[in-house]
Amino acid sequence: MFQYILKRIIEMIPLLLVVSILTFLFIHMIPGDPARLVAGKDATLEDVNRVSIELGLDQPIWKQYVTFMGNLFKGDLGTSLKTGLPVSNMFADRFMPSIYLTLLSMGWALVIGLIIGTLSAVFKNKWPDHLGMVTAVSGISLPGFWLGLILIQIFSVQLGWFPTGGAEGWKSYVLPSITLGAGIMSMLARFTRSSLLETLKADFIRTGRAKGLKESSVLTKHALRNSLIPVVTIAGLQFGFLLGGSVVVETVFSFPGMGRLLIDSIAFRDYPVIQSALLLFSIEFILVNLIVDILYSTLNPKIQYE
Amino acid sequence: MRKANLWKMLFFALVCSVLLVGCSDENGGDSEKGQKGSDKEIVIAVNENFISMDPHNTGDTNSNSVQSAMLEGLLGFDSDGQITTVLAEDYSVSENALEYTFKLNQGIKFHDGEEFNAEAVKVNIERIMKDESLRLNSRGFNLITSVDILGDYEIKVTLKTPYSAMLTRFSVAKMLSPKLIKENSDDIPKSPVGTGPFKFVEWVQGDHLTVERYDDYWKKGERVKKITYKPVPENGSRIAMLKTGEASVIYPLPAQNLQELEGNKDIIVSKIPSTIARYVSINTMKEPFDDVRIRQAFNYAVDKNAYIKVVNSGFGLPLDSVIPSKTLYYVKQDVYEQNIEKAKELLKEAGFENGFTAEIWGNTNSDTMKGMQFIQQQLKEIGVTVEIKSMEEGTLSDEIFGAQTPEEAKLQMWYVSWSSYASDVTNATKPLFHSESIPPNSANTAYYKNTEVDSWMNEANSTGDATKQAELYEKIQSTIYKDAPWIFLGVDELLVGTRSDIEGIYVDPTGGINVSDANFK
Numbered sequence: 001m002f003q004y005i006l007k008r009i010i011e012m013i014p015l016l017l018v019v020s021i022l023t024f025l026f027i028h029m030i031p032g033d034p035a036r037l038v039a040g041k042d043a044t045l046e047d048v049n050r051v052s053i054e055l056g057l058d059q060p061i062w063k064q065y066v067t068f069m070g071n072l073f074k075g076d077l078g079t080s081l082k083t084g085l086p087v088s089n090m091f092a093d094r095f096m097p098s099i100y101l102t103l104l105s106m107g108w109a110l111v112i113g114l115i116i117g118t119l120s121a122v123f124k125n126k127w128p129d130h131l132g133m134v135t136a137v138s139g140i141s142l143p144g145f146w147l148g149l150i151l152i153q154i155f156s157v158q159l160g161w162f163p164t165g166g167a168e169g170w171k172s173y174v175l176p177s178i179t180l181g182a183g184i185m186s187m188l189a190r191f192t193r194s195s196l197l198e199t200l201k202a203d204f205i206r207t208g209r210a211k212g213l214k215e216s217s218v219l220t221k222h223a224l225r226n227s228l229i230p231v232v233t234i235a236g237l238q239f240g241f242l243l244g245g246s247v248v249v250e251t252v253f254s255f256p257g258m259g260r261l262l263i264d265s266i267a268f269r270d271y272p273v274i275q276s277a278l279l280l281f282s283i284e285f286i287l288v289n290l291i292v293d294i295l296y297s298t299l300n301p302k303i304q305y306e
Numbered sequence: 307m308r309k310a311n312l313w314k315m316l317f318f319a320l321v322c323s324v325l326l327v328g329c330s331d332e333n334g335g336d337s338e339k340g341q342k343g344s345d346k347e348i349v350i351a352v353n354e355n356f357i358s359m360d361p362h363n364t365g366d367t368n369s370n371s372v373q374s375a376m377l378e379g380l381l382g383f384d385s386d387g388q389i390t391t392v393l394a395e396d397y398s399v400s401e402n403a404l405e406y407t408f409k410l411n412q413g414i415k416f417h418d419g420e421e422f423n424a425e426a427v428k429v430n431i432e433r434i435m436k437d438e439s440l441r442l443n444s445r446g447f448n449l450i451t452s453v454d455i456l457g458d459y460e461i462k463v464t465l466k467t468p469y470s471a472m473l474t475r476f477s478v479a480k481m482l483s484p485k486l487i488k489e490n491s492d493d494i495p496k497s498p499v500g501t502g503p504f505k506f507v508e509w510v511q512g513d514h515l516t517v518e519r520y521d522d523y524w525k526k527g528e529r530v531k532k533i534t535y536k537p538v539p540e541n542g543s544r545i546a547m548l549k550t551g552e553a554s555v556i557y558p559l560p561a562q563n564l565q566e567l568e569g570n571k572d573i574i575v576s577k578i579p580s581t582i583a584r585y586v587s588i589n590t591m592k593e594p595f596d597d598v599r600i601r602q603a604f605n606y607a608v609d610k611n612a613y614i615k616v617v618n619s620g621f622g623l624p625l626d627s628v629i630p631s632k633t634l635y636y637v638k639q640d641v642y643e644q645n646i647e648k649a650k651e652l653l654k655e656a657g658f659e660n661g662f663t664a665e666i667w668g669n670t671n672s673d674t675m676k677g678m679q680f681i682q683q684q685l686k687e688i689g690v691t692v693e694i695k696s697m698e699e700g701t702l703s704d705e706i707f708g709a710q711t712p713e714e715a716k717l718q719m720w721y722v723s724w725s726s727y728a729s730d731v732t733n734a735t736k737p738l739f740h741s742e743s744i745p746p747n748s749a750n751t752a753y754y755k756n757t758e759v760d761s762w763m764n765e766a767n768s769t770g771d772a773t774k775q776a777e778l779y780e781k782i783q784s785t786i787y788k789d790a791p792w793i794f795l796g797v798d799e800l801l802v803g804t805r806s807d808i809e810g811i812y813v814d815p816t817g818g819i820n821v822s823d824a825n826f827k
Contacts, residue, residue: 032700036707040365040441042726042737045747047444054439083358084495085511093511149542157546164546165538167513254351254538256512264355269700 001294008290016282023278024065027271033057034081034269055081057271068275078272082265087276090261094245095280097167098257101249102242104173105181110235113185117192117231118224124197132189139186148179148252165254176253180246184238191234195227202226228299236292240285347532348808348824351544351553355537356515359506360495361480362433363440370478371819372535375517376417377480377500380408380427381473387581387632387728387815389473393422393481393501403468403770406476410459414524416483417505424461428453429484431463433491446475468768470775474730503529503822512537529810530824545803548573554808557819559801561619571806578800579623581630581734581815582725586666586681586793589719591712591753595664599656601790605642606649607688608681614796617677622796628786629735630797632728632815635779639787642794649688661689667706668721669699678721681793692719707746712753719793720751728815731779736763739786752791759785 035052036043043051052058056067071078077087120132155175156164166172199205200223208218245259258277265273297303356369361377364370374382382392391397394408414422434440434447446469454462465472483499497506501524504517516534523529536553538544541560547553549570559575567573588595588604595601610624623631627639653659666681668674675696682692697705709715726733737743741760743750759782766778787794802813810823 030700031704032698033704033707036703037700039444041724041749042733043444043748044737044743050438050444084360084363085358089496090511093513097513145540149540152543152546156552157549160550164543164550164552166536252540252543254513254536254540254543256510260539261512267699 005290005294008293012283012286015286016279019282020069020275020279021065024068024275025061027269027274027278028061028064030266030269032269034271037268038081064271068272072276072279077276080265080270080273082268082270082273087272090273091258091276091280094256094258094261097255098243098245098259101167101173101176101180101255101257102239104177105184106235106239106242108177109181109185109188113188114192114231116185116189118196118219120189120193121196121200122219129193133193136186136189139182139189142182144179144183144246144248145252147182148175148249151175151179152252165252167256172253172255176249176255179252180242180249184235184242187238188231188235191231192227195230196223199223199227225299229296232292232295232299236288236295240281240288243284243288244281346530346826347534348530348554348811348821348826349534349536349547349552350555350557350811350819350821351536351538351547352557352819353537353539353541353544355512355539356509356535358495359498359509359515360440361478361482361498361500362430362437362442363495365441367817368535368537371817372515372517373480373498373500374502374818375504375533375821376502376506377482377498378502379477379480380410381477383477383727383729383814383816383818385812385814385820388634389477389729392477397473397476399473399770401770403470403472403768404465406463406465406472407456408461408463408476410461411524412459414501415522416485416501417499417520418483418485420483420485422481422501423458424455426481426484427461428455429487430479430481433482433487434479442475442479446472447479468770469732470767470769471730471732474727474733477729478727503527504533507532525822527823528825529822530826533821533824548803548805551805554805555811555819556803557800557813557817559803561621561801564619564801567803574804574806576802576804576813577621578802578813579630579632579815580725580798580800580817581632581728582723582798582817583625583630583734584617584622584677584723584795584798585625586795587720587722587738587752588791588793589715589717589751589753590789590791591755592715592718594656594658594662595718597656598789599652600658601793602642603649603652603656603688604685604690604793605790606645606652607690608642608684608793608795609644610641610794610796612644612684613677613680616680617673618796618798621799621801623799625794625797627783628739628792628794629731629783630728630815633726633734634729634731635776635783637780637783639784642790646687653688653690659689661691663691663693664718665693665695666719666721667695667697667702667717669702670696674721677795681719681721706751709745712744715745715753717751722751723798724749725816731775732763732767735779735782736767739763739782739791754786754789754791756785756789 035057036048039048039051056064080087080090116132120129123129152164155161162174163172205218205223208222245257247259247263249255250257250260262277352368354368356372357366358364358369359373361373378392380394381389384390393411395411396409398407416422431453434442435450437443449465449467449469450463451466452464456462480500486499503520503523505520507516507518509515514534514536516532518532519529541563544556545563548556567575588601590596614620614622626641627636629636666678668678678694682694685692706717737749739750739754739759740763741755744753745751762778762782766775769775800813800817807827809827810825812820
């Protein structure tokens with residue numbers, strides 16, 4: 001297993017290299033000149049050109065790429081064109097809040113989603129199923145910004161239980177994680193339900209019941225375990241996306257996360273920030289995938305590491 | 307199936323009732339909650355992130371606001387945005403507009419204990435002169451030939467060529483501790499050290515920036531202990547913070563939420579005329595816009611008051627000159643009041659009785675879209691069909707500034723805005739109307755070329771005589787306004803929300819928040 005993980009991590013390197021080249025090309029292909037934005041609206045062409053040279057934007061793309069990668073290997077993500085601050089400095093205050101928020105949202109969404117999904121499947125077409133699925137449909141259909149603003153209105157403005165935003169203390173994570181997790185919880189509930197229903201029809205479940213296993217044991221040890229494979233896949237994908245930050249939730253709750261930073265940087269054509277952020281997201285995604293693969297084989301030992 | 311529907315309906319009813327409880331009684335929420343009156347701390351929520359704390363390299367209003375709590379310049383701006391002395395006790399400009407002499411206030415110390423004197427000023431000015439990557443470098447400071455210390459508290463700056471915006475630049479260029487510049491210049495954008503009423507505490511990127519009262523501040527007065535600035539981009543969240551008391555001041559106050567605050571005694575709303583001009587620049591070198599009658603017809607076709615109502619929620623003033631009313635040397639012009647008949651007549655004279663089709667460009671911002679649709683609707687009245695082309699900002703900028711010559715330019719009309727310091731009439735005119743500023747060189751996207759106006763601008767720039775400048779700018783304004791290179795629309799009014807227990811905080815016409823006397827009542 002350790003060897004497998006090591007192998008997978010080594011495999012990441014060429015993949016990341018390709019990702020870095022592609023993103024670098026894509027970013028520089030977007031129309032728009034950061035030098036003009038840095039220089040300001042009232043700048044003259046002369047100012048713009050000077051800024052361009054100052055920032056190294058006059059160099060050919062391959063040269064800029066080599067410089068970026070060279071610095072990266074020295075552990076330097078570069079300097080933001082917009083703020084003049086080191087990119088690592090800009091990430092530092094946002095990375096961990098984004099991770100915490102993701103874990104929290106994902107955590108409750110997984111627990112509640114699995115419970116609702118399981119109950120719905122077990123009590124198919126009975127009231128727990130209806131209640132569960134109505135909750136799930138609501139969770140998916142409520143737009144994040146709306147849910148967020150309503151939560152602020154009720155729990156911050158009216159009741160005063162939680163702050164309206166920021167990332168100071170656990171209290172400020174409650175409302176954003178509810179908002180962010182709602183959709184995912186619903187999705188997981190629906191996947192769990194349909195997957196579990198599918199599994200419950202399988203022959204080995206009938207066999208289990210026939211040989212006199214307790215229903216609870218059939219459900220938890222056999223059915224649920226087998227039906228979790230697609231759920232894990234979806235959860236993994238969602239987890240990867242969440243790590244990239246959520247612009248909506250970060251905006252509504254003025255949450256210092258990676259999503260808005262990336263969007264703002266794209267608007268400004270802040271190449272070093274975009275490039276580093278995308279690289280970071282790729283690494284996160286690959287790692288999450290690795291975890292998902294390991295989970296597969298834990299859930300179903302028939303799936304082997306190669 | 308019927309049973310299922312019943313459950314769904316019940317649940318829906320439950321959700322609705324919870325939400326109704328939450329939404330009703332908007333002003334009934336306990337407004338005292340979350341207020342930190344006792345330890346005397348104020349939270350100010352603004353709409354955007356701060357970009358940099360380097361005062362010599364800042365282009366955005368919010369960064370400037372935060373810096374102004376900690377840092378001061380030789381000169382500064384009063385509440386009308388006009389120039390006033392701060393660290394300098396007095397200043398004079400030579401007649402040829404080349405020499406600036408400053409007498410400095412004495413007994414002032416930077417937050418790190420360094421003394422403020424002529425030497426400290428010299429270190430600051432030389433930093434900007436030498437570092438080409440700094441924004442202020444290209445804005446006047448690269449014209450400086452020498453900085454001479456005349457005494458411990460007197461300094462003279464000499465320019466190569468006259469630059470009439472220099473006084474504004476000296477107000478923008480706030481003074482940093484010479485020790486910081488010499489020893490830790492990498493820290494400047496992160497944690498500046500100045501002479502202001504508050505000193506830097508911490509900046510958590512994207513979350514907040516906190517400053518604390520500097521007890522040895524050279525000006526007397528009582529101030530709050532701490533101020534925390536928070537970027538809160540979502541309008542609804544900013545309003546919520548003001549209502550709960552989590553924020554004492556919010557800027558900007560979103561106009562569409564104003565109704566919610568009516569009758570709320572805990573909140574005071576202030577309205578400030580800004581220096582933000584909104585207009586449509588018309589490519590005066592392109593047919594048929596090269597005919598002044600067409601451009602005037604466009605101006606007569608637009609109802610400015612309706613524009614302000616529709617696009618700016620009613621908060622604004624008509625743009626009745628080429629510069630906003632708060633700008634230095636502003637003179638009100640004979641406004642193009644909406645007159646469809648006159649507009650049609652002008653079109654007819656120009657040979658376009660049956661109208662024509664034109665294109666307007668703008669960014670993808672929802673307010674811009676609203677503005678462009680408004681123009682489209684107004685020009686339809688005089689038979690002109692306007693096609694709207696909205697583009698993402700960077701793409702738009704490439705489209706406009708990618709044209710190397712006026713002939714190459716595809717731009718017909720551009721819905722855009724401009725703002726500059728109220729004291730800086732040069733920047734409010736030269737980049738927009740001087741023929742040297744035609745793209746790609748600068749922002750004269752009307753491709754306006756009038757040799758007389760050019761020479762007046764040059765003359766105004768090369769004199770230190772204020773009366774002469776006022777005369778020249780009067781001529782410049784009336785000539786350009788008549789030439790109508792823009793559809794003149796409006797000037798924004800800025801809205802600020804302040805809780806009623808706060809005093810001493812004001813917003814100037816450029817949107818800068820002044821907190822030097824901030825306190826609880």
